[in-house]
Amino acid sequence: MILTWLRAWRLWIVVLALSIQVTATTLWPSSAVSVPGREDVQAVIWPLSPVILGVALPMVLKQGYLDVRQVAAGWQRDRLELLAFISLASLFPVAAASEHEQLVLLRNTGLVIGLCLLATTFLPSAASWLPPTLGPMAMWLLGTHSLSPPDRWALLLQDRDEIVSRLVAGFLMIAGGTAYLTRRRRVRG
Amino acid sequence: MSGWTVSLRRSPGRHAAPVLFTVLIAQVLIRDRAWTYEWTWALYQLAFNTVLLSPIVAGLGAWEGARLADSSDYIGTCPRSWRVALSAWLGLILWTAVVYLVGVVVVALLVLARGTPFGPRLVDTLTILTAIGLMAAFGALGIGLGWLIRRRLAAAPLAAALTFCTTLWLYLAGPGQFVTVGGASGSLAGATPNTTIQWRQVAVFVGISITLLLLISRRTSWGVRGPVVLGLFSTLATTIAVVGLADAGQAVLVPYNEPVTCTGVKPQVCAVAGYARFGARAHDDLAPLIHALEAAKVSPIPLVFNQNASPGQVLVGPLQNRFLTGNTSDAALLVSAAYVDKRCFLQTRREDDVALFGLQWWLAGQVGGDRGNADLLPEKLTKGTPADQAAFIRDAVHTLVNCYQAP
Numbered sequence: 326m327i328l329t330w331l332r333a334w335r336l337w338i339v340v341l342a343l344s345i346q347v348t349a350t351t352l353w354p355s356s357a358v359s360v361p362g363r364e365d366v367q368a369v370i371w372p373l374s375p376v377i378l379g380v381a382l383p384m385v386l387k388q389g390y391l392d393v394r395q396v397a398a399g400w401q402r403d404r405l406e407l408l409a410f411i412s413l414a415s416l417f418p419v420a421a422a423s424e425h426e427q428l429v430l431l432r433n434t435g436l437v438i439g440l441c442l443l444a445t446t447f448l449p450s451a452a453s454w455l456p457p458t459l460g461p462m463a464m465w466l467l468g469t470h471s472l473s474p475p476d477r478w479a480l481l482l483q484d485r486d487e488i489v490s491r492l493v494a495g496f497l498m499i500a501g502g503t504a505y506l507t508r509r510r511r512v513r514g
Numbered sequence: 515m516s517g518w519t520v521s522l523r524r525s526p527g528r529h530a531a532p533v534l535f536t537v538l539i540a541q542v543l544i545r546d547r548a549w550t551y552e553w554t555w556a557l558y559q560l561a562f563n564t565v566l567l568s569p570i571v572a573g574l575g576a577w578e579g580a581r582l583a584d585s586s587d588y589i590g591t592c593p594r595s596w597r598v599a600l601s602a603w604l605g606l607i608l609w610t611a612v613v614y615l616v617g618v619v620v621v622a623l624l625v626l627a628r629g630t631p632f633g634p635r636l637v638d639t640l641t642i643l644t645a646i647g648l649m650a651a652f653g654a655l656g657i658g659l660g661w662l663i664r665r666r667l668a669a670a671p672l673a674a675a676l677t678f679c680t681t682l683w684l685y686l687a688g689p690g691q692f693v694t695v696g697g698a699s700g701s702l703a704g705a706t707p708n709t710t711i712q713w714r715q716v717a718v719f720v721g722i723s724i725t726l727l728l729l730i731s732r733r734t735s736w737g738v739r740g741p742v743v744l745g746l747f748s749t750l751a752t753t754i755a756v757v758g759l760a761d762a763g764q765a766v767l768v769p770y771n772e773p774v775t776c777t778g779v780k781p782q783v784c785a786v787a788g789y790a791r792f793g794a795r796a797h798d799d800l801a802p803l804i805h806a807l808e809a810a811k812v813s814p815i816p817l818v819f820n821q822n823a824s825p826g827q828v829l830v831g832p833l834q835n836r837f838l839t840g841n842t843s844d845a846a847l848l849v850s851a852a853y854v855d856k857r858c859f860l861q862t863r864r865e866d867d868v869a870l871f872g873l874q875w876w877l878a879g880q881v882g883g884d885r886g887n888a889d890l891l892p893e894k895l896t897k898g899t900p901a902d903q904a905a906f907i908r909d910a911v912h913t914l915v916n917c918y919q920a921p
Contacts, residue, residue: 338668376675379671380671380672380675381668381671383667383671384665384667384668387667450666450667451526451529451577451666452529452530452533453667454573454667454670454671454674455530455533455570455573457671458569458573458671458674458675459533459537459566459570459674462566462569462674462678463537463566466565466566467541467544467545467566
């Protein structure tokens with residue numbers, strides 16, 4: 326039953342993405358990535374690991390907007406179950422991380438999931454993959470410096486005590502979750 | 515309306531053009547714009563944006579490739595079905611190229627607005643060509659990936675993420691010349707893009723694009739003899755181009771003796787076109803230091819400062835763009851840099867460090883600048899008579915000219 330549900334909603338993609346995330350954060354050599362002029366950037370690679378989930382999520386969340394699911398009687402309950410699974414499953418890489426990383430990973434997971442929910446709800450599906458993919462790329466490439474902390478707008482790279490990024494993460498999760506659970510698109514045909 | 519026009523109108527590149535343009539312009543306007551004094555630097559720096567734009571183009575290409583894969587049965591029934599993949603790619607790349615060229619115009623306007631004389635060189639055109647070529651190759655890679663994966667929302671973000679990570683990996687571990695088409699954190703006065711690498715990059719990017727499109731076209735052509743010979747020839751040519759680019763080395767920038775305009779005497783200040791108008795001010799900032807060295811009977815003294823010069827040439831001092839454009843506190847640094855060769859291993863031999871800090875401390879004092887910490891310096895310099903100080907400076911210059919170098 327559960328396996329059928331996982332398959333019907335393509336949740337194996339989420340499971341796969343989270344497994345890759347756990348493997349990557351465990352095996353990632355801490356000095357493997359740097360760019361000329363950004364020597365110390367490797368220190369801020371691991372906070373971006375929830376992006377692996379973000380790359381996969383639009384594909385799964387889009388299932389909620391299929392015509393057949395939108396006309397189903399319990400469409401809101403279906404989406405709520407989907408969100409509950411994604412939220413709970415995404416805690417797995419957070420729990421597997423070291424104590425120092427957990428708060429940052431929790432915040433960033435919330436940021437990424439919220440961003441995906443909003444993008445899937447309000448953007449056409451051809452563009453819904455862009456914010457969770459392009460945003461972190463821009464933050465890492467442009468928001469980092471070799472000798473000073475990341476820019477304030479690079480929310481995913483902020484220190485764990487930074488309050489604004491936490492607030493934004495909370496806002497995105499609540500706004501994205503509300504939008505995804507309440508908004509139905511026009512059914513075609 | 516022809517098929518080509520339809521491809522152009524319904525290309526994902528058309529809908530993504532505002533996003534691409536926003537990314538490009540945000541980077542140009544938000545980040546430091548010291549490059550506005552140099553045409554080559556400005557256009558080379560713009561090309562750095564391909565690090566972010568190319569993965570997006572790959573993602574869009576993947577979307578297009580998956581869309582083509584959805585219709586492969588219908589496409590396969592058409593005569594000359596290869597034109598479908600080609601027009602999809604062209605549609606994407608034309609929109610991307612338009613966005614990039616508008617970015618070039620914006621950059622050109624910023625450079626002109628700064629008062630830099632008009633003077634882009636042929637090599638700058640090549641920089642634009644390699645940037646568009648890289649995005650074209652990434653677009654073809656994306657189409658190929660989308661064609662294989664067939665699911666649009668899986669292929670697009672995956673293509674973008676994979677190409678982004680690959681780009682950064684190549685920057686880090688090399689061979690960087692396969693993705694480095696621009697980006698310089700400092701002035702390019704005295705340096706220029708390596709045209710050998712640039713031409714080979716163009717060959718590789720064109721080769722990858724054509725080969726991938728031919729491979730996709732072959733898959734669309736059910737029952738029709740695909741362009742096998744052409745495909746094999748293209749693969750071979752691309753392989754040769756890749757080997758050629760790998761063989762060209764990773765020096766994407768090479769030294770260049772750029773024409774300079776010289777101003778004044780003692781010292782003569784020679785700057786490239788974009789900075790020539792600051793020559794007189796730079797002369798006025800450097801002259802008191804040169805006079806002070808003369809008064810202290812130091813020999814030799816740098817009587818010329820040239821933007822093409824390297825540190826340690828002694829008689830010809832280097833010039834920095836920051837100094838020319840108004841950061842006058844660097845004057846003492848530049849004069850002392852004339853004596854310090856790049857090969858000097860500072861922080862190895864104490865007398866080298868004392869000589870350098872002492873010279874800078876003394877020079878800064880001659881023009882009333884911030885001298886900084888004097889803890890390391892001997893009392894002969896910090897509390898001595900002018901004669902003692904002059905003797906120390908003469909010794910310091912001698913020490914620096916004969917600094918410790920790597921064996």
